[in-house]
Amino acid sequence: MIEAANGPDSWIWWEWVGDHQDEILSRLREHISLTVLSVALGVLIAAPLAIAASRRRVLYTPLLVVGSILYTIPSLAAFVLLLPWTSRREAALIVLTSYTILVLVRNIVTGLDGVPADIKEAAQGMGYSPLRMLVRIELPIALPSIVAGIRIATVTNVGLVTVAALIGQGGLGALINDGLRRDFSTPLVVGATLSVALAVALDFGLLGVQYLAAPWQRRSR
């Protein structure tokens, strides 16, 4: 009888996965936590900046320049350089958040720019205050672009969080690290696969949010 020997040298040693479900799940939870928190913080920071930039155009280019530079810093170096001043969790959050700013600002500005001028004029004519117009007219129309930005930022950060394991912030990167240190493909493959699955799941989840929040967008043109 030929039996596929599934053991420590297999790509995935299923018995190990079964025995380590708790660890894998808690790594996944840590990963989700860092991703969601950093993107949420990114939205909180990027939204006012982007709204200001869409009103005052001169701000846009400097914002993009700063965002681009932040985006270029190798993540590992950024983590390490912050450590003298912050806790490890703060360092991870600051770096991950700063990577989202560029994409979010761009997409929010692009979305706001896409609001047709006649709609804004009509709203003004109806006596909408600027704030009311922003909340009721502009943001809803810009929503697809904004959600698209959040999706990119989220998916990108799912990949980046794995690097945070190098400064002991856990997440799925800890499994990858374990695989490297022990020449053990099972945690490596599990970590990488879950990372991709998580990205796809969050991406679909955000699409679902957009679907719920912008019912008028449901029908394709």
Place this chain on the structure above:
Amino acid sequence: MGFLGDVFSWLGDNWSGGVGGGIDHRAFEHLQISGLSILIALVIALPPAVTLGHLRRGGALAINVANIGRALPSFAILVLALQITNRIGVVPTVVALVALAIPPIFTNTYVGLREVDAEIRESAAGMGMRGTQVLARIELPMAFPLIMAGIRTSTVQVIATATLATLVGWGGLGYYIIVGLRLNDNVQVFGGALVVVVLALLVDLGLAGVQRLLVPRGLRTAEPRWAVDAAIKTEEPEAEIVVAA
């Protein structure tokens, strides 16, 4: 002298020479491996992206490739490549960087071609152009800014990520970051990171210049050339438009 002063004198002291070469030598290695990876990624990604974009097929595929690619941890690919190929140095590094570079190039090329206005394509066909002529004379030139945006996004990411190569037997600028990290020398970490950032921005500016030279005046966009990432505007679940520099 403050921290920044220390960094600048570190840059001066290590600019060239030394065991394994100075910053200039490592920057060259860094560019070598990044350039090779981008070239391979172009060879792999462009043909299918151009074909699918021209035929306007496979939107879901394009989007999924982009998503999975963004979420794949480069660190994991590097280690897996090391284990699979059983090689050190160039091979695992290039495998990891190519995997990182493909998604933005693929998605932008695909979307750029697909989004060429149907009226323009039809009138080109009406003038008697064949499919390949429409592709070469109309679609590719119109998609060019977007394709370049994808290449620039990939390049910046590749240059930033090539720092990991120093863990698998290829030099490059990551050396300073890793060594500084291990020896608790923040000046070296910062100096190394600074050189990587400047290198990435210079290369991006260079590519922006190439793009400006090659794009017909009528197709230039008003977007600042600094912007390196492709922003995606979603219209419907399976159709994403990438708007970029």
Place this chain on the structure above:
Amino acid sequence: MRGSRKRFKATWLVVLASLALVVAACDDDGGGGGITVAAANFPESNILAQVYGQALEAGDVDATVEEDFGARPALLDGLESGDVDLTPEYVGALLNELEGPDTATADTQESVDLLTAALADRDLMAFEPSEAQDVDALAVTQDTAEEFGLATYSDLAPVADQLRLGAPPECAEFPACIPGLRDTYGIEFAEHVPLEAGPPIFEALNNGDIEVARVFSTDAAIAENDWVVLEDDQGLNPVQNVIPVGGSEADTSEIAEILNEVSAALTTEALTELNKRVVTDKEDPEDVAKDFLEENDLA
């Protein structure tokens, strides 16, 4: 129209509320009560942290073990801030980290005394060192050893220009590594191939990408591949006895008694065997630590 606007508002509220919930729920912060034993991010440190933690538990001291806490600087920050109460360390490596890379020597007592003083300056303390050591070492394959007649570091000096060294990138600047090999032995390798410690170096040695590998003396791969570990005949490498290091929370006679018993029982052979079970056989540090304590009547 009106209905959809209301619904729109409601959905936004739901979205915001769920986001807030997720953020709140996610902001987990570990750290139970008792003594937190934290490990550096490599297998042997995880094993030792489990050994300490479980020994404390067996001695009725409340302890939690945190594996893969981070690299040495992060652990020291943790000890000083009180996030970490206890961690397994190595005499030479820790002393060099604290007092500069050329401080530790090949003399155990001298190095331990220096370390104790250096820790006291930071309100930290060390327990008794164990005889078990995990020193930096150079390994070659049997074939290379025979071809070049290598048994000691001194044997390397005349032939090093024909050999490539695989070692972590920082080896180029670390006094006990490449600079020390040059200054103490006159060894100048043909090339330094930068490679992450552990499997990448092992694979490179077996593939012939390098001829000399920087390893740790307790690495399971040495026995597995039948490599030759060269003798450091002029004592370049500092001693690396395993030693528990703690903050003020861990500074009790009860804890000291337990940890000193553990250190007394720990040998280099035992440590190598524990490493093999975790790295080669893919067992969990938690399980092998438990076996070790039971075999030595410590739990």
